[in-house]
């Protein structure tokens with residue numbers, strides 16, 4: 001079951017050849033996907049040989065093959081984690097009952113919406129990142145960008161498979177729509193705001209892979225718990241791929257910090273202007289980028305109080321990330337205290353699950369912060385990077401639009417407006433970061449604003465020519 005069949009047009013481990021109708025429908029969608037990749041995927045690198053990993057098995061051990069690939073020839077396909085025998089629903093009102101192999105009629109439209117919303121983010125991020133190749137800080141980074149891009153493309157396949165296989169004509173229509181909406185498009189934008197934000201520089205890319213791909217990880221973890229077994233199995237395998245995306249973000253920011261500390265030492269100063277003049281990114285600017293992308297990603301979890309989240313959980317459609325770590329999996333009659341703009345409020349936990357997820361996400365975000373702050377501490381500096389409060393700069397939920405500072409305090413609107421430019425990147429910050437974005441493509445060379453990685457990909461040296469440009 002674990003092996004992937006590459007002899008077919010669409011690589012898969014779901015015995016696609018035994019369902020001719022489904023196979024034909026997906027084969028009909030495939031050229032549309034390739035056309036989308038050609039028009040909306042990474043610009044101008046179609047003939048480059050990129051050292052990419054391709055899934056060959058869904059085993060936790062040794063699941064990938066590495067080799068030079070032209071991106072348009074990447075073998076996108078349908079890979080589900082192996083089924084868990086006798087799997088039972090692990091939470092909600094139907095806990096203990098067998099999981100669903102088909103979509104129950106009463107949950108059909110909700111499940112379809114959840115899958116479409118998740119699916120929409122995958123091609124959206126490829127679109128957001130399509131110009132970045134022209135400003136890569138190294139060939140190593142260029143390869144990582146493209147690895148993330150092809151895997152987000154594969155994640156689209158993962159969701160489209162579910163739509164085609166389990167949602168009939170509606171599902172096929174949704175699959176077409178996933179290619180018709182575009183990031184930042186005035187008429188047909190992507191569904192979620194963060195996935196319409198422009199991404200013009202690599203500092204934003206590293207923040208995006210750190211914060212926004214981590215939101216993806218948490219969404220996938222909650223779907224991995226789903227009673228709808230095909231969704232659970234799809235998401236479990238996507239998580240294996242997703243880990244690399246967050247690695248790119250965490251190590252990317254860590255290398256920026258390392259380089260900045262080197263420059264600070266060399267110049268004997270922490271003066272941002274002098275650090276910038278030396279071509280490195282001062283830490284206060286990095287902090288503003290962290291504030292921006294973290295707060296933008298926090299909205300992706302939805303409102304603090306949500307009857308939809310209660311319904312999704314009670315029905316078994318969507319659990320909490322790592323559901324087994326909790327003691328109570330039903331959550332009837334449980335309450336939770338939430339801090340609201342007008343004081344503390346006690347709400348049923350079932351209605352506060354978005355907030356529960358957001359809190360565990362923020363804990364996960366702290367891991368990188370600790371690592372970066374250790375680097376700063378070891379270099380003998382007092383500054384510490386931090387995450388903004390989950391109430392800062394929200395546009396969804398009870399804190400939406402309120403003047404809250406990064407520490408979470410409600411402040412005067414005039415004070416907020418005066419200071420916002422020092423909390424998130426100003427136009428001048430963006431122009432400075434943009435001025436650093438120069439393509440570096442000599443094997444082993446790095447742009448001046450980032451340190452080399454500690455090691456290369458798949459035991460190859462950092463100097464390896466990870467992308468051969470033609």
Ligand SMILES: [Fe+2]
Nearest residue numbers: 122152155216
């Ligand atoms: Fe993804």
Ligand SMILES: [Fe+2]
Nearest residue numbers: 213216242245
């Ligand atoms: Fe991702």
